[in-house]
Amino acid sequence: MTQDELKKQVAEAALKYAQEGVIGVGSGSTVNFFIDALATIKGRIEGAVAASENSAARLKGHGIKVFDLNSVNDLAVYVDGADEVTENLHMIKGGGGALTREKIVAAVARKFVCICDASKLVPVLGKFPLPVEVIPMARSYVGREIVKLGGLPELRQGFTTDNGNLVLDCRGMTLLDPPKTEGGINQIAGVVTNGIFARRPADVLLLASAQGIRTIQK
Numbered sequence: 001m002t003q004d005e006l007k008k009q010v011a012e013a014a015l016k017y018a019q020e021g022v023i024g025v026g027s028g029s030t031v032n033f034f035i036d037a038l039a040t041i042k043g044r045i046e047g048a049v050a051a052s053e054n055s056a057a058r059l060k061g062h063g064i065k066v067f068d069l070n071s072v073n074d075l076a077v078y079v080d081g082a083d084e085v086t087e088n089l090h091m092i093k094g095g096g097g098a099l100t101r102e103k104i105v106a107a108v109a110r111k112f113v114c115i116c117d118a119s120k121l122v123p124v125l126g127k128f129p130l131p132v133e134v135i136p137m138a139r140s141y142v143g144r145e146i147v148k149l150g151g152l153p154e155l156r157q158g159f160t161t162d163n164g165n166l167v168l169d170c171r172g173m174t175l176l177d178p179p180k181t182e183g184g185i186n187q188i189a190g191v192v193t194n195g196i197f198a199r200r201p202a203d204v205l206l207l208a209s210a211q212g213i214r215t216i217q218k
Contacts, residue, residue: 001210006117008033010208017077017113017204019044022067024105025059026080027052027098030115034079035059049075051105052098053162069105078109082202083195084128085120087216089202090178094131094195097161103193106200114202118209125178129154129169131195136166138190145188146170149181165192 001009011033018038025035025048035055038048039062047065049072050056056066080102082091091114093099106112130151134142143153151170159167175181178198185194205216 003117003119004029004033006208006210007115010115010117010206010213012037013206013208013213014079014113014115015041017111018079020046021074021076022046022072023048024075024078024080024109025050025055026078026102026105027055028081028096030081030117031055031079032058034115035062035064038062039064049105051080051101052096069108072108075105075109077111077113078106079113079115080106082114082116082120082197084122084125085114085116085202085205086122086125089114089205089216089218090125090175090196090198091202092125092128092130092175092195093197094133094167095128097131097133097156097159097167099131099195100133100161100163100165100193103197103200106197111204112200112202113204113206115206116208118207118214121207125175125196126173129171130173130175131156132168132170132185133161133163133165133192133194134168135190135192139166139168142188142190143168146185149173149185163192
């Protein structure tokens with residue numbers, strides 16, 4: 001099976017968690033397949049909250065109502081992908097640059113369903129460069145602080161987040177204690193948030209491989 005076929009398979013498997021109400025939707029290529037699948041049951045749901053402008057546009061293109069998160073009191077489920085994930089359901093996210101909005105929507109949802117192909121499962125987070133969203137004036141300062149933590153930050157060239165900020169991609173960080181590192185980086189002045197999702201990990205992980213869908217949950 002191709003990677004796109006695996007992504008489509010796992011996206012469709014996530015539909016069983018998203019049958020009613022307002023659905024939280026992340027961003028990225030696997031989520032695009034989920035949005036396409038969600039369109040097949042759009043009559044059952046009220047609509048969706050999108051974690052990126054691209055996802056919002058795709059949802060609207062399918063005729064799915066997009067809600068502002070401030071107008072929604074409760075999200076039963078949030079569905080999103082990951083750049084890396086462990087069996088502890090900790091993740092690195094933000095390869096597409098939507099990490100802050102993804103983290104906010106995930107915080108609101110009662111259940112976080114992560115959908116990935118099996119290549120994203122790793123024993124320890126850190127091979128994928130850790131994205132850190134920063135206020136533009138703090139870029140250099142945050143970079144120096146990341147170096148003190150053992151990281152090698154690199155400005156993502158020609159990229160601005162939906163929030164108008166910059167992203168530093170930080171290599172060389174083996175994340176042996178993801179919740180601690182997540183909290184520590186977020187304490188650096190000028191950091192909006194970082195791409196470690198460990199303090200609010202996934203509740204369910206769906207992994208697609210040629211052998212089918214594997215489910216890992218708390």
